[in-house]
Amino acid sequence: MALATGKSAYLQGVRDGMPFLLVAVPFAALFGVSAVEAGLSIGQAMGFSVLVIAGASQFAALQMIVDNAGVALTLLAALAVNLRMAMYSASLVPYLGEAPLWKRACVSYLLFDQSYVAAVARYEADGMMRLRDRVAFFFGVATPIAPTWVLATLAGALLGARIPDAAALDFALPITFIAMVGPMLRTLAHVAAALVSVVVGLALVGLPSGTGLLIAAACAMAAGVIVEGRRA
Amino acid sequence: MTDAVIWTVILALGVGTFLIRFSFLGLIGTRPMPPLVLRLLRYTPVAVLPGLVAPLVVWPAATEGAPEPARLCAAAVALAVGLWTRSVIPAVLAGFATLYLGLWLTGAF
Numbered sequence: 548m549a550l551a552t553g554k555s556a557y558l559q560g561v562r563d564g565m566p567f568l569l570v571a572v573p574f575a576a577l578f579g580v581s582a583v584e585a586g587l588s589i590g591q592a593m594g595f596s597v598l599v600i601a602g603a604s605q606f607a608a609l610q611m612i613v614d615n616a617g618v619a620l621t622l623l624a625a626l627a628v629n630l631r632m633a634m635y636s637a638s639l640v641p642y643l644g645e646a647p648l649w650k651r652a653c654v655s656y657l658l659f660d661q662s663y664v665a666a667v668a669r670y671e672a673d674g675m676m677r678l679r680d681r682v683a684f685f686f687g688v689a690t691p692i693a694p695t696w697v698l699a700t701l702a703g704a705l706l707g708a709r710i711p712d713a714a715a716l717d718f719a720l721p722i723t724f725i726a727m728v729g730p731m732l733r734t735l736a737h738v739a740a741a742l743v744s745v746v747v748g749l750a751l752v753g754l755p756s757g758t759g760l761l762i763a764a765a766c767a768m769a770a771g772v773i774v775e776g777r778r779a
Numbered sequence: 780m781t782d783a784v785i786w787t788v789i790l791a792l793g794v795g796t797f798l799i800r801f802s803f804l805g806l807i808g809t810r811p812m813p814p815l816v817l818r819l820l821r822y823t824p825v826a827v828l829p830g831l832v833a834p835l836v837v838w839p840a841a842t843e844g845a846p847e848p849a850r851l852c853a854a855a856v857a858l859a860v861g862l863w864t865r866s867v868i869p870a871v872l873a874g875f876a877t878l879y880l881g882l883w884l885t886g887a888f
Contacts, residue, residue: 566868591785598793603831608792612780621788626795631827637803637812638820645809655801664824717841718850718878722857724832726870729861731825740822741829748830749837760830767826768819775818 556680560687563669567661570723571692572699574602577717579703581606585613589704596700600693601659602720604628630761635663642670646682654682657689664727740771849881 575596582592587609595605604625611621635658643654665688670681732738744767751759780788812820836854838844857874864870 566871569871587785588782591782591789594786594789595792598789599796601796604792604796608788612785612788615780618780618784618788618791622791622795625792626799629796629799631831632796632800633802634820634823634827636800636805637807637816638823640803640807640812641817641820643804644807648805648808651804651808652801655804656797658800658804660828664828667824717839718835718853719875721832721835721850722853722874722878723867723871724828725836725854725857726861726867726874728825728828728832729858729870730865730867732862737822737825741825744826744828744830745833748833752834752838760827763830764823764826767830768822771822771826772815772818 553679553683556676557683557687557690559669560665560684561690562687563665563684564662564688564691567665567688567692567723568695570719571661571696573719575696575699576703576706578602578605578609579700579705580707581609581703582700583704583707585609587612589701592700592704593697596697599625600656600696601629601632602696624755627755627758631764632658632663634764638667639663642666642681643678643685645678650682654685657686657693659692660724661692661727662688664731668731734775736771736775739774740767743767743770847885849878849885852881853878 578596579592582595583589595608599605599608607628608621608625611624616624636655639654639658643651646654662685666681666685669684670676676684728741732741744763747763747766748760751762753759754762832854836850837846839847839850841847842850853874856877857870860873861867861870
C-alpha cells in the first residue's frame, strides 16, 4: 500500500467510495422528491445538490422554506447543521494541509460525511501514505459519490412521489453512519467518545439544529483524550 | 418564498457551506497545530456521527418520533456487525436486512 502510485491510490479511493452509493442514491432521490413536493423547481432541487452538496443541511433548508421561516433563519439552521464539517476540515489538516491551495479547495467542496470518514479511515490505517496519494485517494472516494448524488436528485425530482414510504429510506442514513462507526471503535477511548456523543446528543436534542451535536462532539472528543491519557 | 428568494438561499448556503469546509484546510495549511488539538481531532468521526445518528434512531421522523422496534434492532445489528467484521458493507446489508425483516414482522411493511 505504501508504494501505491497516485493512480492506484485514486482507484483504491473509488473502491472505498462505492459502498456509500447505497446511501447516496436513496438519500438524494428522497431530497429530489421532497424538494419538488415542497414546490421547488427541478432546477432549484439540482442547485441544492450541486452547490450545497450536503444532504442533512439540504433537508433542513427545505423544511425551513416549507415553514416560510425567512432567509436569515433558513440559512442559520442549515449552516448550523453543517458546522460539524469545520471539525472535519480541522482533522484533515495533518493529512492534507501541505497540498496546494487549489487542491485543498477542491477537497473542501467534496468534503461530506462519507468522503471524510472513508479518507480518515484509510489515512489512519496507512501511515506511510504520501501526500499526493492521500489527495488522489480522497478524490477517488468522491468520484462515484458526488455525480451519483446529483443524478439521483434529478431522478427523484423527475419521478416525484412514486417512491413508496414503506421502503423506509429515511433509515438509510442512520444505518450507513452506524456501519461506518462500528469498525472505527478500535480502542476504549474511541468507545468512550462514541458513548458520550450518543448520551449528550440525545440529551441536547431540543437545542436549535446542530448546536446540540456540536456540544456533544466537543464533549466526546474530550472524553476520548481523557480515556486515552488514563490508559497510557 | 419566491423563486428569487429560494435561489438566494441556495447560493448563500452553497457559499457558506464551502467556507465551513474550507475553514481549517484553507487557513491553517502547513502551520503546525498544538499536540492536544491533534489528539482531540483524532476522535472527530466517532465524536460526531454517533451524536448525529442517535436521535434519528431513538425518535425516527418516519414514525413522528415514536421509538420503533424494527429501527432500533436494525441500528443494533448494523453496529454489532460493523464491530465484528470491521467493515462497512456487511454492516449496511445486515442493518437493512434487519430493518425490513422487523418492519415485515411488525406488520408495517
